[in-house]
Amino acid sequence: MKLKYLIPSLMAVLAVLVGCSDDNDPTFLDEVRLSSSFVTIDLNGGSTDITVTASDNWSIDTSEIPEWLTVSPTSGAAGQSKITFSAGAGEYGKLIELHLACAGRTQNINVQQGVPAPSDATCADVIAGPDGKQYRVKGTVTSIANFSPYGNWYLADETGQIYIYGTADADGKLKNDALISLGIEVGDVVTIEGPKTTYNGTVELVDVTVVSVEKSLLKILSGSKIMTKEGGNLEVTVVYKGSGTYPAIADDCKDWIKYEGTTYKPGIPTLFETNPGDTAIVRFSVAENTEKTRNGSIDFSSTSYDSKKGSTSSTVMTYSFTQKGVSNPPTGTGTEEDPYNVTAGLEAAAAGATDVCVRGIVSRKPTFNSKYSSLTYYISVDGEQNDELQVYSSLGFNGDQYASADDIQLGDVVVVRGNLKDYNGTLEFDRSSHLIKLNEQTSMDKVNIEGSYRKPFDVAGAINYINNGGKENVFVKGVVSKIINAFEPGYGNGTFWISDDGVYNTDYSKDFEAYHAYWLGNNKWAAGDDQLAVGDKVVIYGLLTKYKNTYETSDKKAYVYNCNGKVK
Numbered sequence: 001m002k003l004k005y006l007i008p009s010l011m012a013v014l015a016v017l018v019g020c021s022d023d024n025d026p027t028f029l030d031e032v033r034l035s036s037s038f039v040t041i042d043l044n045g046g047s048t049d050i051t052v053t054a055s056d057n058w059s060i061d062t063s064e065i066p067e068w069l070t071v072s073p074t075s076g077a078a079g080q081s082k083i084t085f086s087a088g089a090g091e092y093g094k095l096i097e098l099h100l101a102c103a104g105r106t107q108n109i110n111v112q113q114g115v116p117a118p119s120d121a122t123c124a125d126v127i128a129g130p131d132g133k134q135y136r137v138k139g140t141v142t143s144i145a146n147f148s149p150y151g152n153w154y155l156a157d158e159t160g161q162i163y164i165y166g167t168a169d170a171d172g173k174l175k176n177d178a179l180i181s182l183g184i185e186v187g188d189v190v191t192i193e194g195p196k197t198t199y200n201g202t203v204e205l206v207d208v209t210v211v212s213v214e215k216s217l218l219k220i221l222s223g224s225k226i227m228t229k230e231g232g233n234l235e236v237t238v239v240y241k242g243s244g245t246y247p248a249i250a251d252d253c254k255d256w257i258k259y260e261g262t263t264y265k266p267g268i269p270t271l272f273e274t275n276p277g278d279t280a281i282v283r284f285s286v287a288e289n290t291e292k293t294r295n296g297s298i299d300f301s302s303t304s305y306d307s308k309k310g311s312t313s314s315t316v317m318t319y320s321f322t323q324k325g326v327s328n329p330p331t332g333t334g335t336e337e338d339p340y341n342v343t344a345g346l347e348a349a350a351a352g353a354t355d356v357c358v359r360g361i362v363s364r365k366p367t368f369n370s371k372y373s374s375l376t377y378y379i380s381v382d383g384e385q386n387d388e389l390q391v392y393s394s395l396g397f398n399g400d401q402y403a404s405a406d407d408i409q410l411g412d413v414v415v416v417r418g419n420l421k422d423y424n425g426t427l428e429f430d431r432s433s434h435l436i437k438l439n440e441q442t443s444m445d446k447v448n449i450e451g452s453y454r455k456p457f458d459v460a461g462a463i464n465y466i467n468n469g470g471k472e473n474v475f476v477k478g479v480v481s482k483i484i485n486a487f488e489p490g491y492g493n494g495t496f497w498i499s500d501d502g503v504y505n506t507d508y509s510k511d512f513e514a515y516h517a518y519w520l521g522n523n524k525w526a527a528g529d530d531q532l533a534v535g536d537k538v539v540i541y542g543l544l545t546k547y548k549n550t551y552e553t554s555d556k557k558a559y560v561y562n563c564n565g566k567v568k
Helices: 010-019 125-128 340-352 458-465
Strands: 032-033 040-042 046-054 058-061 068-071 079-087 094-102 104-115 119-121 133-146 154-158 160-167 189-198 202-214 219-220 232-240 246-249 256-264 278-286 294-306 310-322 356-362 367-370 376-382 389-397 413-417 421-425 426-429 433-439 473-486 495-498 512-517 537-545 548-561
Touching: 032 094, 032 104, 040 046, 040 079, 046 094, 094 160, 125 154, 125 160, 125 202, 133 160, 133 202, 133 294, 160 189, 219 294, 219 310, 246 256, 246 376, 278 294, 340 356, 340 389, 340 421, 340 426, 376 426, 389 413, 458 473, 458 512, 458 537, 458 548, 473 512
Parallel strands: 040 104, 119 133, 160 202, 389 426, 389 433, 512 548
Antiparallel strands: 032 046, 046 079, 058 094, 068 079, 094 104, 133 154, 133 189, 154 160, 189 202, 219 232, 232 278, 246 294, 256 278, 294 310, 356 376, 356 413, 367 376, 376 389, 413 433, 421 426, 473 495, 473 537, 495 512, 537 548
């Protein structure tokens, strides 16, 4: 369960303390009663007791208890129990919320040590600092994850980036469309206060109070784009309120992105908008890409001088896009029988495709959401962290919950089904997605057995499997040591030998033959496909057999599943 902190500002905390002068009064649920739901501990350290009267067994979620706090006991039986909350001397005030469960109901317990007061910090200070401490941070809104009603977004300064989980409105209310009422948008410079927590490795400030908002001088209206490898014209539309807008192409993109010109359209004042922004349509040309897929980056800036304050302000925002290369062209139709590859999946996500299947290699270690028992991870064509599609809070086979982050592992080959979308520039499967295949399995039963993709047979293991009468599709890994028949059009298959070290030994106990095996994706090889070469590292998938003294794949019953880290 996600640890939640309450009352992000000092004034709000004091208001709670004043408003809770009777907070020692019991709070009641039918299943469980607390003598007090608000526990205070002196900043110099100490202990406080409360009494629990429960109708059934009860427990406190121990994963929510921070290091500075000791709670004893954390569980008990029906009847009356005493719980002691203890803490040593602290350097700063802290406030957290714990949850006590009993008979299917949950009672919140707020624990405060001292009076939380924010300290000025950079994003780097927050990242390095302890959980529970209050911080005041100033930075730029880089993206918004949940606009309404929670207000979850990312804030960055020159030292790093942090996630904001929950924003209070001007009256201190949470889940009340604070970003709308406060007018916060991407590009604004915002000062906030709130406590830090770390959730699944992500540093967050939670339920923050907004101190000030400095409106951005410009806004990029053009969304993220995927360009074809042929290149062409690129237009970026920018609305600005400063003295013009000025593009700056990133240094590593200057040899293939060229500035062509800008068309300006003045804003038209209205009764409701007396100072509208002007619009700039900035044109670029993008060269043909003869290499791998690449990312383009262009900064746009605008400045404004305040004669009353005698100061100059500026805003810089970045527009990013992707240009496809020749190495990973889009394939598939999006069905279970013919899933998109990730390149095609990214195009489909940009178009908002629904109920489609995408196949790819897990390119980052998954994170586990204990609340939903779901996994978030990324997939790509080749397992590298380029051209990735995010699989957000996805479930397992048949929509079943995952047991842990290890259910999906780095390098696994998955087929995922669900709805795709562009979520604030992130191309992803949304939370409705679920697993269709994992390393060619349709259940978790055989994912980790010998001969699986995670534990492929070496040559000796494959020989032993054949000798023991194995009759199922299995994985065999090795290095190509000799090619008998290269892959070619027509038959579409090839015959070659592999060994553990890439040496052709002329030894049936050390050499294994891929006999009339098909190419990647169990497809017939076609002109334009990569060609196999001695020294390539491969994983073969299919049925195995023995012909006279030769251990081999069954005729046209196996294929190259992975070649040098690439699958299809």
